[in-house]
Amino acid sequence: MAEPRTGPLTVAGRVLAGTLSVAVLGASGLVWYEYRQLDSGMVKSGALAEARKNAPPHLDQSVNLLLIGLDSRKDMDGNDLPKEFVEEELHAGSSEIGGYNTNALIVLHIPANGGKVTALSVPRDDYVQTVGADGKMHKIKEAYGIAKGAAEQKLSGKGLSKPELERQSREAGRAATLQTVQSFLDIPIDHFAEVNLIGFYDIAKAVEPIQVCLNNPVDDPIVARTATREGGGTGLRLPAGVSSLDARQALSFVRQRHHLKNGDLDRTHRQQAFISSVVYKLKQDGVVGDLGRLQRLFDVVKKDVVIDDRWNVLDFAQQAPNLTGGNVEFNTLPITGFKNIGGQEVNTVDPGQIKRIVKQLFGHEVPPEAAPSAPAEQVAPVVPAAFAVPVATRTTTPAAPRSTHSPRTGSPSASPEAPSTGRGADPTGPAPDLPMQGPAVRAGGIPCVD
16 A cells, blocks of 8 residues: 655635644644644544545645535434534534535645645536445435445444444445545545534634625525425525624525525535635634634534544645635536436536546646547536537536426526625636636635625
């Protein structure tokens, strides 16, 4: 087995937690003792070992980190989170809803030379071939739950305690998620961090209030949901412009998908903007460098975040100035349209195009474009041929025709988004020759998003 790679690193739990822990740790110059105190309390996972067996080769000494936001209403031992908290405080539905879907998947590419960090969001409903799950075509978010469920069945007769059964089956889910993302993007994953619903809330609680900026006002009323009814809504109501959010509102901000022009696709931009706003706040408020305040954040990270067992925080402290200084740019990978498969709405994608985009963004040589080589079950894009987007043209993926009975609440933008007025936003991005799903979000301020 290859030796653990070293290089720059960061993480974000429910898309955020690790960014806080690594960035603030490195920037504050904590001594080895303090690092060991943090590291000894972290929940570690060995799932990376399985993923490394068939990972694509490294093309340089850069580091790729996968951030996993797990939409689970259960704790680390498999017990339901308190009903009064999940349903009444967060309006997130019961423990039967959400399952073990990975509703946030962000890859951070950290170059070996310590330059700009490139972050890519993978839309959760992208229809891909799973690896390490059942090998079939599914929404990419489902790889975790499929593999976890299969592992539970195999382990159920071995007399394991409930917490141990939960731990081992989650390891299978993590391994499948890592392998599926590696295969889809054609990159190796060197490290990962995972946090669930309550983890995000706890971290947001530790740093509230958090400022966010909206291009338009939002009103997302709650429709009662059950295990058999879609329902939805977060209850979030905010005006256009900058607002200060508490932890509950912050969770609603990153979870909203109804009443947004592009539904789930806009939600990825919310997640990106929230990370930027939190890191910006930590720097502006002087949390970075304040050992007492940092330790309180670390205590939250210890309880809620799972990281891979190859991760040495000190190896990556050199990247902290870039992370807290805003030298990070987020993009959302494009889709080709929507399709209803087996009663489920999915995002169709061009796997070959995705791989070319990732290589070009990461500064690797892009192979000549070949004819589409999608798996047999891959559905054809539903975007009209007139809207086909070559890799050489930077634009927003055009809208796809959709059935009138679809429960989804968004579609790809038909034209480029309006320029953001928020600090730190970059509506055109550094890669004007690549198609992306909406504008880039640049860290270092409070970006305005839809």
